Amino acid sequence: MGEFVSKFWQGGVTEAQAPLKTLQGWQREDLVKVFRKFKLIGTLTVDFPTFHALLGFQTEKSAQAAFDAFSPNKGRVDFCMVIGPMVAMSTQQLISRFSLLFSMYDFDGDGTMNHAELFIALRTLMLGFGHYFKKTAVPKASEVEKATLDTFQKLDPDGTDRVLLDDLLTFVYQDPRVMKLATPFPSSDVRIYEEIIKFNDRSQAIDDFTGNLEGQLKGKLSDRLKTTPDPLGANRPRASIAPKPKTRTKTLTKIITQPIAWVMWKTFSTLAKAPSKNSPATEVVEDAATLKTIPRPELRKLLVEICKAGPARMATKLAKIIQEAAGRGGDGTEQLPQFDELDPRDKESFNLGTVSLKLQRQLATEDIVSRLDVHGDDVDVSLREFCCLTWPTVPASDIDFGIVWCKRFRAQYLLEHMLKQDLKEGDMDGHDVQALFQVMDANNDGSITVEEIVKVGCLSLDEATRLVSQFDSDKNKSLSKKEIHSVVRAMNDSLKDQFKAAYCGNELSARRSANGKDG
Numbered sequence: 001m002g003e004f005v006s007k008f009w010q011g012g013v014t015e016a017q018a019p020l021k022t023l024q025g026w027q028r029e030d031l032v033k034v035f036r037k038f039k040l041i042g043t044l045t046v047d048f049p050t051f052h053a054l055l056g057f058q059t060e061k062s063a064q065a066a067f068d069a070f071s072p073n074k075g076r077v078d079f080c081m082v083i084g085p086m087v088a089m090s091t092q093q094l095i096s097r098f099s100l101l102f103s104m105y106d107f108d109g110d111g112t113m114n115h116a117e118l119f120i121a122l123r124t125l126m127l128g129f130g131h132y133f134k135k136t137a138v139p140k141a142s143e144v145e146k147a148t149l150d151t152f153q154k155l156d157p158d159g160t161d162r163v164l165l166d167d168l169l170t171f172v173y174q175d176p177r178v179m180k181l182a183t184p185f186p187s188s189d190v191r192i193y194e195e196i197i198k199f200n201d202r203s204q205a206i207d208d209f210t211g212n213l214e215g216q217l218k219g220k221l222s223d224r225l226k227t228t229p230d231p232l233g234a235n236r237p238r239a240s241i242a243p244k245p246k247t248r249t250k251t252l253t254k255i256i257t258q259p260i261a262w263v264m265w266k267t268f269s270t271l272a273k274a275p276s277k278n279s280p281a282t283e284v285v286e287d288a289a290t291l292k293t294i295p296r297p298e299l300r301k302l303l304v305e306i307c308k309a310g311p312a313r314m315a316t317k318l319a320k321i322i323q324e325a326a327g328r329g330g331d332g333t334e335q336l337p338q339f340d341e342l343d344p345r346d347k348e349s350f351n352l353g354t355v356s357l358k359l360q361r362q363l364a365t366e367d368i369v370s371r372l373d374v375h376g377d378d379v380d381v382s383l384r385e386f387c388c389l390t391w392p393t394v395p396a397s398d399i400d401f402g403i404v405w406c407k408r409f410r411a412q413y414l415l416e417h418m419l420k421q422d423l424k425e426g427d428m429d430g431h432d433v434q435a436l437f438q439v440m441d442a443n444n445d446g447s448i449t450v451e452e453i454v455k456v457g458c459l460s461l462d463e464a465t466r467l468v469s470q471f472d473s474d475k476n477k478s479l480s481k482k483e484i485h486s487v488v489r490a491m492n493d494s495l496k497d498q499f500k501a502a503y504c505g506n507e508l509s510a511r512r513s514a515n516g517k518d519g
Contacts, residue, residue, distance in 0.1 A: 018065075019065035022066075024086075028189065031100065034054055037054055038083065045077060047075055078124060080124035087101050088185065092187060092191075095192060096191065098172050099169065101121060101125075115149070116210040118163065123141065166399075166403070170388055256387075256399070260359065264359060264390065265383075295381075296375070296379060296381055407438070414428055415457045421470075439456060449468075449477070450465055
C-alpha cells in the first residue's frame with residue numbers, strides 16, 4: 001500500500017474546492033460526534049437534509065454547494081467519501097488519524113477489519129479526495145482491489161482474514177510511504193491516540209453489503225466490486241464468511257523475546273515522560289490518548305550523538321542508558337528477572353549484557369535518524385513507535401507481543417509500588433488503571449483477584465493478599481476499578497496537600513519577614 005499511496009499526490013496538492021474548505025481542519029472530538037450520529041442512520045449513503053444536519057453548515061446554500069461537490073447519485077452521496085478525507089485532513093497527529101479511520105471503517109464494531117472494510121476504506125478515501133482536490137491521481141477500482149489484497153497479506157501473515165488495529169499501526173510506523181496520504185495536512189493536536197473507538201451501532205444493510213463484498217474480494221471477482229450500497233440498503237443474500245475472531249492466535253515470537261521486551265520497556269520508561277500539553281487524567285475516558293512518550297527532539301539528539309560517535313564508540317552512551325535503566329550493578333553481574341512462558345531460545349539471552357547489546361545495535365543503525373524524522377518534530381514517540389523504530393522489519397505480531405509484555409511489566413511495577421505505598425507524582429493515573437485491568441483482569445469480570453495478581457503480577461501469595469486487603473474497601477476479596485481509582489485520587493490529594501502546606505508555609509514566612517522589616 002505504501003507505493004500505492006505515495007503516487008496519490010503526484011499531481012500536487014492544491015486548495016480544496018471552495019464549498020469544501022470548511023470540512024478541513026476539524027478536531028478529533030467533533031469528528032467522533034459526527035460519525036456516531038451517522039452510524040445511527042443505518043446506511044452508507046445520505047440525502048441532503050441528513051448531510052446538512054450532520055455537518056452543521058451555517059446556511060442551506062453553503063450546505064447545498066458542498067453536497068453537490070460530491071456528485072450525488074439519485075439525491076444521495078456516500079458519506080464515507082466525505083468523512084474519511086475529513087479525518088485525514090484533521091488537526092490530529094498522523095497516527096491518530098489512522099487509528100480513527102480504522103475505528104470508523106470497522107463497521108460491525110468487533111475490533112478487526114476484513115478485506116471488504118479495508119477496500120471500502122481505501123476506495124472511499126481515494127474517491128473522496130478526488131472530490132476535494134481536482135488534481136489528485138484517483139486510482140481505478142481494480143488498482144484499489146490489488147492494493148487491498150496485497151496490503152492484507154502483509155498485515156495478516158497468519159492468514160486469519162482479519163486485521164487488528166495493532167497490525168495497521170505497526171505497518172504505518174514501519175512504512176513511511178503510507179504516511180504520505182495525510183502529510184499534506186498539518187497537525188496541531190499534540191495528543192497521540194493508538195486505541196480503537198467502539199462505534200457499536202450496526203446496520204443489517206451495511207452488514208449485507210460488506211458481507212457480499214468480502215465474498216467478492218476473497219473470490220477475486222473484481223468485475224462485481226462496488227463501493228456504495230443502494231440508498232435504502234436493498235436486501236441481498238449475505239455471503240457465507242467465517243465470523244471474525246477477536247484476537248490473533250498466539251505464536252512463539254521470533255525476535256522480541258520477553259527479556260528483550262523487558263529491557264526495551266525499562267529503556268523507554270527512563271527516556272519517556274508525560275507530555276506537558278496533555279495533563280494526566282484521574283478518570284479514564286473511552287478515547288484515551290497515550291500519555292507516556294519520549295520527546296522526539298531529545299531522542300533525535302541522542303541517536304545523532306550515537307551515530308556520530310563511530311563504530312567503536314557509537315553504543316557507549318546508549319549502553320549506559322540501557323544498563324542503568326535495567327538496574328545493572330557496577331560489577332555487571334546482575335541478571336534479568338525470571339519470566340514465565342519462556343521460549344527455550346530465551347535462555348541464551350538471559351544475561352543483561354547480551355540483551356542490552358542487541359538493543360544497542362538496533363538503535364545504532366545508519367538510517368534510524370531518517371526514519372525518526374518522517375513524523376516531524378511536533379509529535380513525541382510512543383511505546384509502539386519506539387518498538388517499530390527499534391525493529392523496523394519484524395512482523396506486526398512480534399511488535400504486538402513485545403508491547404503486551406511491556407504493558408505487563410508496567411502493571412507489575414505499579415502493583416509492587418502500590419504494595420509499598422511509595423508511588424510518586426506522575427507514577428500512576430487513570431490511563432494506568434485502564435491498562436492495569438487490561439493486563440491483570442484475566443477473566444474480564446471487572447475485578448482483580450489475589451489469584452490473578454499472583455499469576456500475572458508475579459507477586460507472592462502473601463504480597464497479593466496484603467495488597468488486596470489494603471485497598472479492598474467493599475471487602476469482597478478483589479479490587480475493582482473504582483477502588484484502584486481511589487488510590488490515584490488519594491495519591492493526588494496527598495500531593496496537593498503537600499503543595500498547599502508548602503505554599504502556606506512560604507507565605508507565612510514572607511509575612512513574618514515583612515513584619516520584621518516594618519518593625
